[in-house]
Amino acid sequence: MNDNLSAHLRTVTRLTFFFLSVCFICWAVLPAQQAWWGGLVVGTVASLVNALHLAWKIDRIGARAAAGGNGRASLGFFTRACIGLLAAVIATMTFDFRVEAVAAGLFVAQLATLLLGFWTKRKRGRTQSLDERGENN
């Protein structure tokens, strides 16, 4: 996988695991709301799997475009939609978790991606302006 994308993905994975650990701690400390924390955990795991699958697909599309290859390439949206649906079904049918919490958890890796993207862009812009003024030597 490309270095830039893989570094980004590693940070997203780290942030998601950090969020999962917070959820597990809250699950242990507040057992009365375990249906919410459990749903959040299941949704977050599905969201992380979705992010990894998406990164793999994007890398394949990029490699094909760089090689100048022809043919159809898909992003695998229905696979990811089915992973989200599977998480909701497992959470509600098997564990009696809240499906609203699963829906919220499905957004965690994407939110981490967005925040990390903003942060990286801001950091890059600051470094660039320091380089232009000659203060970063």
Next chain:
Amino acid sequence: MGATALIAAAIVFGLGALGAGIGNGLIVGRTVEGISRQPELRGTLQTTMFIGVALVEALPIISLVLAFIFYGEA
């Protein structure tokens, strides 16, 4: 309530998938065009594409779960 909930499920997933399809098409098309023109910028373009697609696709996936909730209530 039953028929209304089913229609709501169909609308929420249908419109979510429509918007995501248009958005994904634009993002992937422009990124592939950019990579073909400048293959050395592949890493940067792929990361930007990853952020864009992840955001665009979060909404229909959540709308699918919402449709599932509506379907369960029907």
